[in-house]
Amino acid sequence: MGRFQAGDSTAMEELFARFQKPLFNFFYRMVGKRETAEDLVQETFVKLCRFGSSFRGSDAKFSTWLYSVAGNQCRDYLRHSSRRPEVLLDTIEDSESDSQEDTGPSTPDSPVEEEILRKETGRIIRDAIESLPNKEKEALVLREYNGLDYKEIADVLNCPIGSVKVLIFRARQRLRGKLKDFEGIA
Amino acid sequence: MKCGKAKILISAQMDEEISVKDSLALEEHLHSCPECADFKVEMASMSRTLALWADEEPSPYLAQRFAYKLQEMDEPSAPKRSFVSGWTFRTVAKIAAVVALVGLFVLSEKGPVNVVVDNGTSVTETATAPVDNTSDTVTVDPIETQPAAEVQPPVTEQQPKPAAPRRPHRRPAPSVEPSKPIEMAAANISETENSVMAEIDNAANTEVSTDVTVAMNLRESASNINDTLEIVRGNLQLAVDNLSSRSSQPDGK
Numbered sequence: 001m002g003r004f005q006a007g008d009s010t011a012m013e014e015l016f017a018r019f020q021k022p023l024f025n026f027f028y029r030m031v032g033k034r035e036t037a038e039d040l041v042q043e044t045f046v047k048l049c050r051f052g053s054s055f056r057g058s059d060a061k062f063s064t065w066l067y068s069v070a071g072n073q074c075r076d077y078l079r080h081s082s083r084r085p086e087v088l089l090d091t092i093e094d095s096e097s098d099s100q101e102d103t104g105p106s107t108p109d110s111p112v113e114e115e116i117l118r119k120e121t122g123r124i125i126r127d128a129i130e131s132l133p134n135k136e137k138e139a140l141v142l143r144e145y146n147g148l149d150y151k152e153i154a155d156v157l158n159c160p161i162g163s164v165k166v167l168i169f170r171a172r173q174r175l176r177g178k179l180k181d182f183e184g185i186a
Numbered sequence: 187m188k189c190g191k192a193k194i195l196i197s198a199q200m201d202e203e204i205s206v207k208d209s210l211a212l213e214e215h216l217h218s219c220p221e222c223a224d225f226k227v228e229m230a231s232m233s234r235t236l237a238l239w240a241d242e243e244p245s246p247y248l249a250q251r252f253a254y255k256l257q258e259m260d261e262p263s264a265p266k267r268s269f270v271s272g273w274t275f276r277t278v279a280k281i282a283a284v285v286a287l288v289g290l291f292v293l294s295e296k297g298p299v300n301v302v303v304d305n306g307t308s309v310t311e312t313a314t315a316p317v318d319n320t321s322d323t324v325t326v327d328p329i330e331t332q333p334a335a336e337v338q339p340p341v342t343e344q345q346p347k348p349a350a351p352r353r354p355h356r357r358p359a360p361s362v363e364p365s366k367p368i369e370m371a372a373a374n375i376s377e378t379e380n381s382v383m384a385e386i387d388n389a390a391n392t393e394v395s396t397d398v399t400v401a402m403n404l405r406e407s408a409s410n411i412n413d414t415l416e417i418v419r420g421n422l423q424l425a426v427d428n429l430s431s432r433s434s435q436p437d438g439k
Contacts, residue, residue: 012256013249013252013253013256016249016252017249020244020248020249020252021241021243021244022241024242024244024248025241025242028242029239034242034244034245037244038244038245038248038251041244041248042248042251042252042255045252046255046259049256049259118238118240121235121238121239122238122239122240125235125236125238125239126239143201144233144236144237145236145239145241149201149203150198150201150203165194165197165198165203166194168197168198168201169193169194169197169198172197172229172232172233173193175232175236176228176229176232179232179235180228
């Protein structure tokens with residue numbers, strides 16, 4: 001980030017390469033749509049280019065700052081999308097592809113069956129997380145999948161650490177009920 | 187320790203976000219509370235289940251799209267500001283429209299005109315007879331004529347900053363023969379001005395999350411205005427040259 005602020009134009013592309021996947025997965029888990037997640041990743045980095053000069057800190061704090069920007073983007077999107085209910089196309093695509101795969105013969109422990117099981121597991125977990133309130137969802141996703149600690153999550157959500165602790169606990173408690181009947185492979 | 191607090195601490199302990207003191211107190215509680223002990227086992231199992239939702243790969247074209255976006259942002263013609271203030275575009279659009287109208291008057295057949303054109307190198311002609319513009323359908327805002335060649339977004343301290351966006355006067359396109367270049371340029375400017383005003387109003391009413399898209403539209407409109415200004419500038423230069431050549435002839439026409 002220091003190189004970018006010093007005028008090194010390639011630094012932004014390197015930052016993008018480093019953070020595009022975790023940011024994409026954060027957005028994808030929050031909004032549920034690949035294309036929207038990719039758009040949000042791009043918008044986040046565009047904001048970074050425009051306002052990156054205002055960042056003052058080390059590399060460790062940069063990721064927190066980046067997730068703060070991403071979190072704001074995500075909340076803006078969810079706020080607007082809640083006014084216009086949209087069908088999760090990924091859900092439709094998954095169900096269509098599952099129905100196509102069901103027609104073929106399946107053997108136990110075959111790679112195909114493993115792939116189906118993996119997708120089905122992801123779908124169940126995704127549906128369960130999708131049902132969480134936005135703030136709890138965001139705290140849980142940042143902790144479980146993006147590996148942020150409570151202090152960083154508190155900075156991203158702009159709330160006390162104690163609130164983060166409670167948000168994550170509540171999210172897990174809700175998920176416990178939804179995933180209880182899932183005969184998972186855990 | 188009550189079970190409610192213990193369960194929150196169990197969740198925090200999974201993330202290693204618990205103090206040593208709380209950890210000891212929690213362990214003591216778990217020895218005497220089978221419900222919380224079961225809760226801890228369930229939480230650990232659920233955490234393993236959540237980890238089964240693996241990361242997805244973004245599209246391989248995402249990086250390429252961003253690289254193109256970076257190039258677009260680095261272009262010198264692109265405005266550096268993230269949001270262009272509405273009054274700047276309004277002022278530029280008005281100046282462009284006035285320049286086009288001045289050019290229109292210069293090439294009109296109605297008789298001598300009042301022209302003040304400064305191409306940066308020489309001062310121009312002036313006449314005395316008033317302009318007969320009865321056949322023109324274009325109306326002019328009460329604004330000072332600006333130099334044609336050097337049209338830049340001025341910073342005018344007198345320009346009021348409206349609390350609410352005010353609707354500008356929309357001039358109709360001049361109803362003249364479209365074959366005449368100045369008239370065509372004036373019509374283009376009027377049309378471009380209208381589209382810019384629409385974009386500015388759209389931007390004023392648009393939420394923050396779409397300002398990137400609106401900024402792109404504004405940028406495109408600015409580019410259109412620049413192109414039209416170049417056409418008008420060329421035509422005005424032609425008009426000045428014509429006037430100079432007329433005045434140099436012994437009879438004059």
